[in-house]
Amino acid sequence: MTRRLERLEKAVESLGAGDLSTRVPVEGRDEIARLAQSFNHSAQRIEELVGAHKRLLANASHELRTPLARVRLSVELMKGSADPERKAGLDQDIAELDQLIDEILLASRLDATAGPDAKEDIDLLALAAEECARYRDAQLDGIAVDCRGDPRLLRRLLRNLLDNAQRHGRAPIDVRIAREGTNAEIRVSDRGPAIPDDQARHLFEPFYRRSTAERNEGTGLGLSLVRQIAQRHGGRVEYRAEKPLGNSFVVTLPLPEQADRRNVEVS
Template sequence: MNRLIVKFALAVAMALFVSFTAVTFIFHQSYITTMEEEAVPLANYLFNGVPEQIRAASDDERAAILQALAKELNTKANIEPLSSSRLTDAHREMIARGQVPITAEQGYSGATFFLPLDNDSVIAIGPLKPGFGPGFWDYVLILLVVFIVVAVTATAMSAPFVRRLNRLEATAVRIGQGDLSARAEESSNDAVGSLARSFNEMAERNQQLLEAHRATLQAVSHELRTPAARIRFGLEMLSETKDPEKFSDRLKAIDEDLIELDHLVTELLELNRSEVVGTDERENLLIIDLFNQVLKKAEEYCLSLNIEVNAPPDLAVFVVPRLFRRALRNLLSNAVRYAKTQVTLTGRENGDMVEVIVDDDGPGVPDDHRGTIFQPFARLDDSRSRKTGGVGLGLAIVARVVASHGGQVELTDAPSGGARFITRWPTAMSLGKIGR
């Protein structure tokens, strides 16, 4: 995290350096333009009479005059030919008109004045530094002060964020090491606080998911152990059985336990497969067709009940057909298991979703069991009997299938006094697959 402070400070310093360099360049160009355009009248005034003195003096006197002038101005003064490389054609035209051209030296070292002397030579005086404005080292000092201020400010501003990010990182490390109860501090409403809240929500979901998986694994171990123990006991008793009729009965019991075990494994696989649904597997299907498909396969165990179906003929859902039929089959099987005479399947539109409702006229579900009935291996009497059947995964599969489609499942009381299971499913329109 300390590298973050350094990177932040360097980024700001670099931006200021580029800005400072650009401003300096613009100032320098403005300085040159000002010197060349506005200093000419000043030069004519300051050096008025100097060329006349040089022309009237002898060679020795000229040297003395130039030396004295250079000493007084703290610069250089000498006679150069008109063909000097420091003069441009524009400068020579100015000299021909009797004007004083000026050249601004690079690096703010000042300006050099060229006084017309005769047809072949000029008097070069300079460079003369301006008597105002900061010099080069002044600019260096200004830049250094700015960098120091930026570094201190960046450190002061970013240090609290870095400390909080360090604590968030430490929390992540604790979770990675197995402490699933670790949570980040949510002490503010800024970006880091929002990140901490999102982190905690993710950690909470992960903890719940892992705990649910752990509980499911424990339940699976228990559920597998029960038929396995019965099979082992049956095999032990089988070796001691001499009566052919009892021998056949025990073989039949072992076979039933194996069927139950196979059914349990199948349900577990289906529970796992129902957690993730790809959108490319979904199809837009009519509810009434799905109802008829499920009822056709359920005729053999629905003969003693009256099954009523209510759904508009054009009502459709956007689902994975295999998973939807499995969820509906589980709901119907649960309703048939507890219904007395009547089971009702209803499909209706509710906003952007489609509700599929399964009602029965059985004993219903007590309020204190409604919060756990969709958990794996949940049973109202906490035991499995051969009369009611089931392994306690049917409604858990329903809940996961519905959730994987982005829907919801709800348990309430049916008008007939039994249980009402309401599942909500998406439509192609709600997922943006077709236009209105």
């Protein structure tokens, strides 16, 4: 009886941790067996509801692509006769909507699958150099560190952190790749004012936008995706307020056991 209760306790903890496929064996015909049946029924219902929600979100986001493409075409056709200021506003609205759809689709895909879509050896320093080249005020420093994961997702992680620093921080943006023990560390810092504690604790929540956010300051999904991508690779991300001024977002990713231990310094 104790072993059965322990298995049920572990199953509850596993379900609470996010493993919606958790079930327990139903043994006997006593109260514990009925409790196990109730748990399995509830877990199955939760898994079905969450799955239906994810499919709905993904399908709705996908269907928005068609009218968005028509709107973009209409704007292009009216280019010669439209007021330049109004057209610029429409172009910005379309870009924001396109970004939002893209981020919702990615978030839905990350929720729907358990692990990275691809696992490759990735030079984080080289990846960061490619992304920093897209930003005028980004400066890169660090050492070459090899990580194993999905290059598209890790590229998106870096790009979202750089976009966030550009929108909400102040130049220059410093990117550093380092090795800390058995982990790779990606640090993206800016010189903007530190984020208050009551706002910092919500930074990685989906659709959270700070009270100071303006119309052109993103969709509120960028940092949430950074956290999802980091967790998908077995890592984590945290915000650190720098003193006396500045913000840092630090991503920690586990290194493969046979990581190439190069120490190529760059500046």
